Amino acid sequence: MxxxxxxxxxxxxxxxxxxxxxxxxxxxxxxxxxxxxxxxxxxxxxxxxxxxxxxxxxxxxxxxxxxxxxxxxxxxxxxxxxxxxxxxxxxxxxxxHGEAQEFFKRWKTYGAAHERGDMRRIKELLVHAVAERHGRRVSWEVTTDKRVGPTMRYLCFELWAQRGDVEGLLAFFDGEGADLLPEVDQLLRISEPGSACAVRR
Structure with a gap:
């Protein structure tokens, strides 16, 4: 169009x-x-x-x-x-488009020290898009980069939260995401405000 x-x-x-x-x-x-x-x-x-x-x-x-x-x-x-x-x-x-490798390759050109709120929204978009296109584990790896950081890890699970898909989140922690968080933290992620469980309720 x-x-x-x-x-x-x-x-x-x-x-x-x-x-x-x-x-x-x-x-x-x-x-x-x-x-x-x-x-x-x-x-x-x-x-x-x-x-x-x-x-x-x-x-x-x-x-x-x-x-x-x-x-x-x-x-x-x-x-x-x-x-x-x-x-x-x-x-x-x-x-x-979830192109994390190319995104980070060009990082120094973004003027990230300027208008940081703008940059934060772009980084949030990156984590969310990577989770949607390449999977939650890959998006988790993106948050290990200090330029993004662990405060954006909730976005790795946001799609489940939006859909209220408790079973999907549990299946992820039982499968490919089993080693990402300790069991206690997995339970907290499921039950905390904004999680899939909270949305479903």
Whole structure:
């Protein structure tokens, strides 16, 4: 759908009003090349939003290398206050698709020290997407990386919680996840607020 990447932009962590002004690019009412010509004429926040949209458009073309090249060019000529904006958009894309290895490979480009709430939401998306696409054990391994950390381990089990699937959670701890937590902690995970049991009740 032509509006798909525009909608994704609106859902990006940290999206603000100037970002939404870039929806015509996502809707293909303005070409990527045409939008790039506008970039030097836009004030900071508006340029920041356009950076994100241009990179998202390249990602929807299915070429990560081209998106990276676009990002690097935008970092040189775009909003100087947010040189990492395009890189972080790639990070969002990788997180959403559960591509943990490539996500961490590019970590230094994300400007993670800036707008940390934004980065936290992207990391949460990564853990959740990895759990959904590659399994809970793999998502657990993602949380062992200090850049994510153990505070996000609850996301490894969130799908069960959302579905109220107590049996699924128990089967996981009886099977592939048997060695992830001591038995007492497994019981706490099942019974604590926000767990599958709590949701089912």
């Amino acid at each position: 032509p509006l798909r990447n525009a909608i994704d932009l609106a859902r990006l962590p940290g999206t603000i009003l100037p970002d939404l002004a870039c929806l015509p690019v996502g809707a293909r009412l303005v070409s990527v090349d045409g939008a790039r010509e506008l970039l030097p004429r836009m004030p900071g926040l508006w340029a920041h939003g356009l950076q994100r949209e241009l990179v998202m458009a390249r990602l929807y073309e299915g070429d990560l290398a081209l998106a990276t090249a676009e990002t690097e060019d935008l970092a040189r000529h775009g909003d100087p206050a947010h040189p990492w904006a395009g890189h972080r958009t790639i990070g969002y894309w990788l997180a959403r």
